[in-house]
Amino acid sequence: MSVEISVSSWGDPHVVRFREQMDAEVQPLYAHLRDRVPPVVVDESTIIVTLVAAIDGEPVGTVALKQTGPYVEVKRLYVAERGRRVGVAGALMGAIEGEALARGVRELFLQTGSAQPNAMALYERDGWIPTAPYGPYAGDELLSRCYVKSLVRPFIAALVRPDGSVDRTLEEIEALDDSGADLAILADAPLAGGTAGLDTPMLAGAAAANTRRIALAPRIDTIHTEPFNVAKAVQTVDWTSAGRAAWVAAASTSEADARAVGRREAPAAESAWAEASAVIDAVRALEDSWEDDAEIRDVATGRFIDKDRVHRVNIETEFFSVVGPSIVPRSPQGRVPLLVEVDGDGPALEVAASAADIVRAATPELARLVRERAARPLTVLIDVDPALAPRAPHERGESEAVAAYAADRRALAGADGVVFTAPAADTIRAAAGGTKEPQTLRERLGLPRPASGYAKENAR
Amino acid sequence: MTKRTMHLGAHFPGVNQTTIWNRPESGSQIDPASFTRFAQSAERGLMDLMFLAEGLRLREHAGEIHDLDVVGRPDTLVQLAQVARQTSHIGLIATLSTTFNEPVEFARQLATLDALSNGRAGWNLVTSHGSFFGANFRRGGYLADEDRYERARAFADAAIALWDSAASGAEVRVRDRFFDLAARPSAPPMPQGRPVIMQAGLSPEGRDIAVRYAETVFSPFLTGSAADAYASDLRARLVAAGRPEDGIKILASASFALGDTHEEAVEQARRDQRDQVSPATAVRYIESIWGRRFNDLDAEGPLPPLSDVVDGVELTAGRAKMHQDQRGRAAELIERAEAERLSVRDIVIRATTFGAPLVGTPAEVARMMDEHVQSRACHGFMLIPTITPTGLDRFVDEVVPELQNRGVYRTEYEGTTLRDRLA
Numbered sequence: 001m002s003v004e005i006s007v008s009s010w011g012d013p014h015v016v017r018f019r020e021q022m023d024a025e026v027q028p029l030y031a032h033l034r035d036r037v038p039p040v041v042v043d044e045s046t047i048i049v050t051l052v053a054a055i056d057g058e059p060v061g062t063v064a065l066k067q068t069g070p071y072v073e074v075k076r077l078y079v080a081e082r083g084r085r086v087g088v089a090g091a092l093m094g095a096i097e098g099e100a101l102a103r104g105v106r107e108l109f110l111q112t113g114s115a116q117p118n119a120m121a122l123y124e125r126d127g128w129i130p131t132a133p134y135g136p137y138a139g140d141e142l143l144s145r146c147y148v149k150s151l152v153r154p155f156i157a158a159l160v161r162p163d164g165s166v167d168r169t170l171e172e173i174e175a176l177d178d179s180g181a182d183l184a185i186l187a188d189a190p191l192a193g194g195t196a197g198l199d200t201p202m203l204a205g206a207a208a209a210n211t212r213r214i215a216l217a218p219r220i221d222t223i224h225t226e227p228f229n230v231a232k233a234v235q236t237v238d239w240t241s242a243g244r245a246a247w248v249a250a251a252s253t254s255e256a257d258a259r260a261v262g263r264r265e266a267p268a269a270e271s272a273w274a275e276a277s278a279v280i281d282a283v284r285a286l287e288d289s290w291e292d293d294a295e296i297r298d299v300a301t302g303r304f305i306d307k308d309r310v311h312r313v314n315i316e317t318e319f320f321s322v323v324g325p326s327i328v329p330r331s332p333q334g335r336v337p338l339l340v341e342v343d344g345d346g347p348a349l350e351v352a353a354s355a356a357d358i359v360r361a362a363t364p365e366l367a368r369l370v371r372e373r374a375a376r377p378l379t380v381l382i383d384v385d386p387a388l389a390p391r392a393p394h395e396r397g398e399s400e401a402v403a404a405y406a407a408d409r410r411a412l413a414g415a416d417g418v419v420f421t422a423p424a425a426d427t428i429r430a431a432a433g434g435t436k437e438p439q440t441l442r443e444r445l446g447l448p449r450p451a452s453g454y455a456k457e458n459a460r
Numbered sequence: 461m462t463k464r465t466m467h468l469g470a471h472f473p474g475v476n477q478t479t480i481w482n483r484p485e486s487g488s489q490i491d492p493a494s495f496t497r498f499a500q501s502a503e504r505g506l507m508d509l510m511f512l513a514e515g516l517r518l519r520e521h522a523g524e525i526h527d528l529d530v531v532g533r534p535d536t537l538v539q540l541a542q543v544a545r546q547t548s549h550i551g552l553i554a555t556l557s558t559t560f561n562e563p564v565e566f567a568r569q570l571a572t573l574d575a576l577s578n579g580r581a582g583w584n585l586v587t588s589h590g591s592f593f594g595a596n597f598r599r600g601g602y603l604a605d606e607d608r609y610e611r612a613r614a615f616a617d618a619a620i621a622l623w624d625s626a627a628s629g630a631e632v633r634v635r636d637r638f639f640d641l642a643a644r645p646s647a648p649p650m651p652q653g654r655p656v657i658m659q660a661g662l663s664p665e666g667r668d669i670a671v672r673y674a675e676t677v678f679s680p681f682l683t684g685s686a687a688d689a690y691a692s693d694l695r696a697r698l699v700a701a702g703r704p705e706d707g708i709k710i711l712a713s714a715s716f717a718l719g720d721t722h723e724e725a726v727e728q729a730r731r732d733q734r735d736q737v738s739p740a741t742a743v744r745y746i747e748s749i750w751g752r753r754f755n756d757l758d759a760e761g762p763l764p765p766l767s768d769v770v771d772g773v774e775l776t777a778g779r780a781k782m783h784q785d786q787r788g789r790a791a792e793l794i795e796r797a798e799a800e801r802l803s804v805r806d807i808v809i810r811a812t813t814f815g816a817p818l819v820g821t822p823a824e825v826a827r828m829m830d831e832h833v834q835s836r837a838c839h840g841f842m843l844i845p846t847i848t849p850t851g852l853d854r855f856v857d858e859v860v861p862e863l864q865n866r867g868v869y870r871t872e873y874e875g876t877t878l879r880d881r882l883a
Contacts, residue, residue: 164648166575170545191564193644194629199565199572202541206576208492209545225565228516228596229535236535240492240542260564262634262641295532299482302740307527310518323595325525327515329490329532 003060003088005095008052010044014059015052022078029115033143048072049099053079053088063092065099070364070412071135072100074110077119093126097151106152107411111137111144120394123147131404132390134411141393148407155417155445156428157183157217157360157381162203164196170207172423177211179425180432182417182444185248185339185360188219192256201233201247208241215441217246217339222279223272224252224261227315228322230279231286234336235328243332243440246358247283248339251276251348273347278317280338280355285313287335288452289325311454333442334449342366349373357447360419367413379445382413386424399426406431466833466868467840467882469509469553469678469711470502473848476513478715479530480735480846487848489530492542494849499543501849502550505856506870508881509551509582510543511658511678511842512536516560516593519778521744522753526778528741530848537569544577551878553582553658558611560588560597563618563634564643570655571623571647579651579877584658584678585669587612592777609665614638616657616673622647623654656878662690671697675882676709678842682817687712687837709882712838715846716818716825718854729819732846733809742805745812748776749790759805763797766790826862833868 008015048065060083066075074096079088100108110128112119124130128147137144158181162169173184186204189197200218207216216237220230230247238245251272252258258266267275294309313324340352343362352359353373360381361367367380389398389405406418406427420428442449473479474489481489488494502510515533519526540552552573556566574581587608588594591601603611618634618641625632626645633642659670660678670677677694681687695705717732719725737745739759746763747753751773754764769787797807818825832838845851863869875881 164575166572166648189646191568191643191646193564193631193646195646196648197568197646198575198648199537199541199569201535201538202569202572202576205538205541206545209542224562226560226597232535233538236538239490239534240538242492260641260643260646261562262564262639263562290532297481297486299738302738303527304481304530305525305527305532307525310525310531320598321595321600322597323517325518327518327533328535 002055003083003086003091004054004057005051005091006054008050008062010042010047010050010064012050012052015050015062015064018059018062018078018080019076021080022076026113026116030113030143042066042075047075048103049096051092051095051099053083053092055083055086055088058082061088061092063096065096068109068135070414071109072105072107072411074108077110089122090126097149101151106150106154106416107407108149108151109134109146109411111146113143114145114393116145120145129400129404130392130394130396131408132392134408145394146392148404148411150407150410150431153433154406154410154415154431155183155379155381156181156431157185157417157419158424158428159185159187159419159421161187162189162196162198162200164198166198166203166206169198169203170210173207173214173216174210175425176428177214179429180434180436181214181428182432183215183217183246183358183441185419186216186218188221188250190254190257190260191221191224191252192254192260201237204237204245205240208237208244211241211244213244213436213438215244215246215444216241217248219248219250219341221250221252221257222276223267224257224263227279227282227320228286228324228326231283231326232328234283235287235326235331238331238333238336239328242438243442244438245331245333246337246339246441248341248360249276249280249351250341270347273351275319277351277355278319280351282313282315282317282320282322284335285315285453286322286324286326287330288454289313290328290330291452291455292330292334295329309455330452333440334452337441337445337447342370345369357445361413361415364409364412364415367415371414379417380413380415381417381419382409382415383421384409384418384424385421386427387422399424399430402427403431463830463866463868464833464836464839465870466829466863467676467709467711468505468507468869469511469840469842470498470505470507470550470852471511471513471713471842471844472498473530473845473851474513475515475530475533476844477529477741478736478844478846479848480732481530482735482738483847485847485850487850489848490532490534492534492539495534495539495543496546497849498852499547499550501852501856503547505852505860506873507550507843508840509553509878511553511584512540512555514555514557514584514586516557516588517596517778519776521748521777522775526744526776528738528744537573540573541576544573544580547577549580549873551580551582551656551881552577553584553656555584555586557586557588557593558615559603559608560593560599561615563615563622563639564641564646566615567619567622567645568647570619571626571650574650574652574655575648579879581650581652582656582658582676582878584660585612585616585673586660609669611638612669613672616669620654620673623650626650652877652879656882667694667697670694670708671701671703674708675879676711679710679712679838681837682712682714682841683832683837687832688835691837706839709839710837711840711842712832713844714818714829714841715844716855716859718820718822718825718858720821722820722824725820725824736846737805737809737812739805742808745808746804749786749793751775751786757804760803763790763794763804763807766794822858822862826859826866829859829863830866830868
């Protein structure tokens with residue numbers, strides 16, 4: 001006996017008949033609730049694919065994949081009597097996950113009913129985790145029992161807020177590394193003071209000493225710092241972490257910061273981000289200013305470097321100028337990935353769309369907006385505050401509740417990953433699925449290592 | 461009478477014209493593992509501190525990037541932040557300019573280093589010359605050379621005010637010729653309260669800075685009348701300022717060459733010099749004195765004539781000016797080379813300070829160092845090895861025990877902070 005799965009259609013007579021059988025079996029279970037939960041009407045155009053399972057050519061079950069707003073759902077899993085207890089349900093679920101994965105779906109959802117414990121047990125055995133009722137079922141805790149499964153391991157970032165205790169902060173980063181998180185975003189404290197902050201590139205350099213795998217993204221203000229210094233700090237974080245660096249470009253508009261530094265007035269947001277953008281360009285030029293093979297150690301001619309492969313950048317902007325080259329040779333990643341944080345539809349979003357490698361979005365709407373504006377490949381991360389995770393009626397613990405909430409946020413945002421804005425170690429450990437070998441951040445993001453722009457000039 | 465004990469610093473070789481880069485054991489000047497290796501070796505030798513120099517722009521010669529010496533270095537602060545977590549005792553000295561930094565960010569950085577290292581942060585306070593370095597910074601060559609030290613003092617005062625207010629959290633207001641700022645401390649509490657301040661440089665203004673702020677200085681004079689004069693001048697200035705006359709620990713710049721016999725050490729020093737002064741380096745040195753390029757000068761041949769000197773041309777940019785009187789210096793070299801029949805390369809080897817002043821067996825070197833310290837020419841040494849990152853190893857293994865046997869060097873680390881070590 002072998003189970004064959006094939007693509008069918010929502011209107012296939014076998015499929016229609018299976019749905020009728022399913023309704024006949026299931027609806028009596030909810031007869032007492034009929035008045036309180038309106039039936040869901042399926043718009044056929046939202047069905048992505050329908051599968052049928054057959055044994056010896058005879059159809060015995062079906063399942064479908066459906067687009068429901070931002071969610072992709074498994075719908076109408078049904079196995080007729082002849083297919084039960086022989087693995088047909090599992091085979092259908094495996095096949096529908098494959099269909100979803102092939103279409104680039106990262107998070108898969110499903111809704112079943114509170115009176116179907118056998119179905120719930122099946123899903124839970126198969127790695128589905130309880131989630132609060134989503135989309136059309138939101139608020140229905142009476143009938144709906146919803147589940148989510150991540151088909152793709154998400155990119156996992158966490159926000160670290162140094163509190164002035166270096167030991168505590170470094171322990172937090174080491175614990176994140178241990179749990180398998182991909183990236184720690186190191187928040188800075190205002191230059192104006194009042195809270196104990198650490199210099200974030202230095203913190204990253206220190207954290208790199210005792211971590212193996214996690215990437216480190218210091219947040220760096222571009223307004224009150226020197227572009228030349230920003231580049232050498234970012235490049236050095238990359239050297240000291242063997243290619244695990246990112247950096248977060250920030251643009252201070254705070255009057256208090258401006259007063260503390262005492263060199264200039266605080267710029268308005270528009271101007272601040274125009275300047276940040278110029279600093280980003282300068283950092284990238286300085287990162288390229290040494291070609292990869294500039295160091296030659298040629299004893300015959302006595303030359304340590306080939307000076308034709310080390311370049312002045314000669315950057316002139318309305319904000320600053322930098323001659324270069326960097327004092328730091330090209331770092332392991334060549335150009336360190338840039339992260340831009342977006343918490344509104346403003347100039348930061350424009351810079352994120354045009355220049356960032358990674359975007360941290362505060363809301364799902366902003367995440368979708370920045371991807372739409374960017375119109376290029378981009379890693380988008382959505383904020384997840386574990387404290388806001390809703391509890392499902394059938395939840396099995398806080399860490400799973402947070403994981404389900406994170407999956408829900410990713411689906412809403414169409415995001416590649418998350419930024420946990422508060423500690424979520426158990427959730428991270430489960431989602432990371434064990435630690436992996438060290439990689440550069442570019443490798444982890446699937447970004448090729450770029451050649452120096454100056455090397456291309458030489459080749460021409 | 462008890463003997464005066466000795467302090468030792470370790471200058472990371474890296475970007476330095478004395479660093480030898482062409483031997484099999486010559487390692488990377490940028491790989492972080494080199495810094496770890498060097499720091500741990502210095503710590504094994506119970507040294508007071510490890511020192512990183514600053515680079516704000518690559519050196520240039522005749523308008524092009526100087527390509528004959530080791531070049532390319534990490535950001536000092538980020539690198540030392542990492543070394544801080546890989547070591548437990550050694551002080552970490554960052555050379556940082558008062559010209560192209562701002563006090564608020566700078567104060568936080570040093571506070572971060574002190575916190576990361578549990579009280580081992582040090583600042584080598586330097587000023588930077590005008591427009592060459594300024595071209596990499598927002599303000600360009602904004603500061604007249606004669607104002608460099610006045611800004612340095614204002615800068616140090618502002619940074620110190622910020623460090624001192626960390627405990628109370630009180631707002632610091634600075635308003636002077638250079639700064640107009642108001643900030644509350646934004647840094648973690650510093651185990652040392654303030655970093656240890658180091659100064660290097662011999663000008664009267666530099667010495668004033670040292671007496672005002674420094675607890676240690678990096679001196680170019682190892683021995684002789686210049687060293688004695690410098691040490692007694694500093695003592696006099698300290699006393700005049702109401703500080704103890706040993707309030708500043710003088711670390712004399714010291715390169716070294718060791719051998720199992722004296723002859724072997726001399727031979728080692730000779731090999732080092734030839735590796736430091738390649739034919740191309742010798743020609744370039746002559747170009748910088750003659751003020752012009754010599755595309756076909758043979759390093760094994762004679763010096764060019766005095767008539768070739770072009771006055772007033774400074775070919776080298778990106779390091780301290782080497783020669784005030786180029787023509788006079790050229791005449792001196794020509795005379796000596798002719799008298800001793802020396803080639804371009806040989807006269808450059810003789811003329812430069814690249815030669816190792818501490819040459820001998822470990823016991824001989826230890827005795828020389830002891831004598832310099834007992835004579836009050838200095839309080840210790842800034843060792844400048846020639847090989848990255850292993851250049852300190854033989855010194856640690858063979859000279860340090862000799863110093864300990866002479867009773868002039870610690871046998872274990874005392875105290876916990878860099879300031880404790882220098883006391």
